[in-house]
Amino acid sequence: GLAQGCAFVLAGFVSILIHELGHALTIRKFGLPTQITLTTFGGYATHPAGILSRSKSFLVTAAGPAIQIIFGLLVWLIYINTSMPSDHIEYFVFILAAISIIWAIFNCLPIFPLDGGQMLASILGPRRAKILHMTGIICALIIGLIGLKFGYMLVLVFMGLFAWQNYQMLQQNR
Known part of the structure; x- marks a missing residue:
């Protein structure tokens, strides 16, 4: 119903934001400014073009799915080891873990x-x-x-x- 749809959209938003934070934090680690933009089907973290070496560019790109998978696995551990106070929260935690892991794998x-x-x-x-x-x-x-x-x-x-x-x-x- 409506509650599940809202939970799905919110979980997708949180998962994408975590993913983009992985990119952005790695860009910052290399001393560059960055900005996250979220779009209808995802998002992106920008940085000045042409500055990163190929190896650093690889690390920036890999950081998004890596942190998203780690986040998804942590949320999954919470899901399987915690009694949820309501079915809605249980669904949200489940779908947050699922979206995070599946989207990160797909994105690779x-x-x-x-x-x-x-x-x-x-x-x-x-x-x-x-x-x-x-x-x-x-x-x-x-x-x-x-x-x-x-x-x-x-x-x-x-x-x-x-x-x-x-x-x-x-x-x-x-």
Whole structure:
């Protein structure tokens, strides 16, 4: 009902904020200013472009999913070891853990612009953009087809959009 929908949205917001804090705190650790912006489907932590080395850029990108998984596991431990005072709170804690863990894993897929794709870009470097975007297209198509097989049309739609975005970037880099 309405309470579950609100809990889901709030859990998503908290999880995304934790994720972006992981990026932002790592950027700050490297002595750079940062700002977090939350959007409809996620968010991003900005920093001055071109300043970070590829290894530091990788660490900044990896920090988001890493802290989100750690947070999700801690919330999961609370969920399984604590008696909740109400069904609504129990649902919120459960969904917060689930969203945090699942979204962090999904976000590590090697599909640009997801964090996994950005980590792959840091590893490959700018001269290997073709490999980056071909990997993104192939992974997105495979996951989209898996989503279709199991009836997850939204997965198919998003993976189709990611595949198309990587295809367009591949064409621009030719």
